[in-house]
Amino acid sequence: MSDTPTKTKGRAKKDDYIVQGSILAAAAVLTKIIGVVYRIPLTNILGDEGNGFYGYAYQVYAIALMISSFSLPTAVSKLVSVRLAKRQKRNAFRVFLCSLAFAVGVGLFISLTIFLGAGLISTHAMKSPLSVYALRVLAPGLLIVAVMAVIRGYFQGMGTMIPTAISQIIEQIVNAVVSIVGASVLFGIGTKAGAEKGEELLGPAYGAAGSTLGTVAGSLAGLLFLLFVMILYKKVIRRQLKRDRSQNVESYSFILKALLFTAIPVVFSTAVYNINQIIDLTIFNHVMEAQGYVEKEYMALQGIYTGKYDTLINVPMAIANALGTSVVPSLTAVVTNGTRKQVHSKINQTLRITMVVAIPSCIGYFVLASPIMVLLYNDRSTTPAHLLMMGAIVVVLYGLSSVTNSILHGLNYMTSPAKNAGVALVIHLAAFVLMMTVFKMNVYALVGGNIVFALAMSILNLIKIRKVSGFRMxxxxxxxxxxxxxxxxxxxxxxxxxxxxxxxxxxxxxxxxxxxxxxxxxxxxxxxxxxxxxxxxxxxxxxxxxxxxxxxxxxxxx
Known part of the structure; x- marks a missing residue:
């Protein structure tokens, strides 16, 4: 028997997060596919050494991005959705304005810190001095992404993922084109300079810096699109503010406190996801050097890990991240106005759909690891294929840990993922050091560390969800x-x-x-x-x- 119009309308309203999540997931997967495609010529231009410099600099950039902006879409969307659920449209817009000022201040500070401190970071912390060029080029992008994150969060809190989705696609297309051109041009310049200075790795280092130009240019293109949408949306916002009859007008100081209390736990939990990568790569370099490997050898292995394995693993994981992004404002609204049964239903559906995508991706990577590496990178060596086979389970575990993070945020347990991430990081580091020093697993320890971290995080998050909501998987x-x-x-x-x-x-x-x-x-x-x-x-x-x-x-x- 078909649904009545009323029921259909109710379902559409109640479960719109699946549609919005699907839109964002489709855009995320498309951007990841573009990322895989453009990384093929980019990998050929840079070589494994250049990919190592690029990957290392990008990991530092990702950490800085976590601190400056990656928590903002989740935090802003959550604060906006809570106020819209209470019909406080003026306060929702005040959240946007306050968050925007905060993003500009923090983004500018972090950008300057990374740009001015790139030499110290690359030489002393990273044990990769030539990564300094790529790191300095990436620094301005931190401010751009911080502003873009707030605008995306505002639209997500209003229940639409379309501006975010389109801006991601524009960002990646521009990124792809500029990265290839920049890497090609600067690799040639660096090779000539390296020949004069007697530094053979200067070409790959310059090439890595050229490829990071694409990241900054892509971010700028995405921001310009979102600003254009905001201009088009200006009249709608004005009408909403005029119709707002709520008496409670929140002060900016109150909103800033709410933003910080919401964002800081998200910053910590999401930063740990990336800081474990940079810590792993740093430990990896130091241990490999102590075991007698030269920089060219361990940077090449690192380039295989970051440039080939990690790029592929991130494609299906984008779907879990998109569903997690869409479920936060939706679940927050249900927690505010809904029933326990509705909360359980939304959690159950989100987990099931995430696994419906993650599990076949894992199996597919496992059985076709070598053919995929040959198809994309014309690499018939065993190391890239074995990395992908070993790390295929990471798709499932990271997908599960990512979406359970978002579920806890939606349930208003903002600090729980942060605490769990801290515990998982300690377990992960102990296991990783053993893999590198005792078992001497070489580059495979990087994948093994990912597995341990994601498994620990998933278990801890699921235990917490069951404890606070009564949900049984x-x-x-x-x-x-x-x-x-x-x-x-x-x-x-x-x-x-x-x-x-x-x-x-x-x-x-x-x-x-x-x-x-x-x-x-x-x-x-x-x-x-x-x-x-x-x-x-x-x-x-x-x-x-x-x-x-x-x-x-x-x-x-x-």
Whole structure:
């Protein structure tokens, strides 16, 4: 029996976060795909050494970004959504203005600190002096991204992810073009300068700096688009402010305190995700040097890890991050005005949809690790493929830890992810040092450390969610059914690849055919075993059409 118009309208309003999350996820995946594609020529230009310089500088940039801005979209969207749920539109806009002033101040300070301190950081902390060029180029981007983060958070708090999604795509396209051109030009300049100075790594170091120009240019393009949207939206904001009849007008000092109390825990928990990477890379360099490796050798290994493995792993993880971003304001609104049952339903649906994407990505990477590396980077060596096979589980674990972070933020337990991240970091570091020094796992210790951290974080977050909300995870529907469908997909995909590799050969056709078969097989099995309910499908973009097609081809369980 079909839903009545009232029910359909109610579902659309209640579960709009799935649609908005899907929009953001689609944009995030598209940007990650663009990232993978442009990194192919970029990797060929820079080489593994240049990728090492780029990756190291970018890790420091990511830490600074966490401190200056990455918490702002979550914090701003949460504060805005709470006030809109109470129909306080004037206060919601005051949150935006206060956050914008805060972002400019902090972003400017962090940018200057990184630019002026790049030499000390690269030489003494990173044990990679030539990373200084890339780090200095990246520094201005911190201010740009901080301002952009506030505008994105404001729109997300209002329940629309479209400005964020479009700005991300524009940002990545500009990033891709400028990175390739900048790396190519500066690599040539650096090579000539290196020949004169007797420094063979100056070419890769200059090339890495050229590639980081794309990051800054892309951020600027994304910000300009968002400012354009704000100008178009100005009349709507004015009408909303005039219609606001709420008597309580919050002071900017009160809003700033609320922003800090909301943002600081998010800063800490999200910063730990990146600080463990920079700590790992620093320990890795020091230990490798102590074990007799020269800079060129360990920077090349690091380049494989950051330039090939990490780039691929981040593609499916973007979906979990997008769903997490969309669930924070939605879950906050439900916690403010909804019931315990609605809270549990939203948590359950978010976890299940995250795993529906993460688990097959993990299996796909595991069975096609070497063919993917050959297809994208023409790299037939064993190290990149083995890294991807070993780290495939990271997609599931990081996806789970990321989305449970967002769930706790939506439940108003802002400090819990930060505390859990601190505990997970300690466990992670102990395990990583053992892997590097006792077991001498070399570059594989970097992946092993990721696994330990994400596993610890996921367990701690799930325990906290159960404790504070009473939510009990359905292991069969969340993990069991997606894994069953993905395992069947993996076996068939591997067989199809081997068949086409034998009959056709080449880098492209066997992999592409295998991926198409993988998607079709997984979708069919996923639906046949009842992983997604009819309501789940209807909540997706074009859910009605998808459900009708599934029923037409008898894909729904009887």
């Amino acid at each position: 359905d292991l069969l529907s969340t993990f069991g059914k997606p894994f069953t469908a993905a395992a069947i997909m993996g076996v068939i995909t591997y067989g199809v690849f081997r068949l086409f590799d034998l009959l056709v050969g080449g880098r492209v056709i066997p992999v592409l055919v295998s991926l198409i078969v993988a998607v079709l097989v997984y979708a069919v099995v996923l639906l046949k075993i009842g992983t997604l309910s009819e309501d789940d499908i209807l909540d997706l973009p074009m859910g009605g059409k998808i459900l009708r097609a599934a029923k037409k081809f008898h894909l729904m369980p009887s």
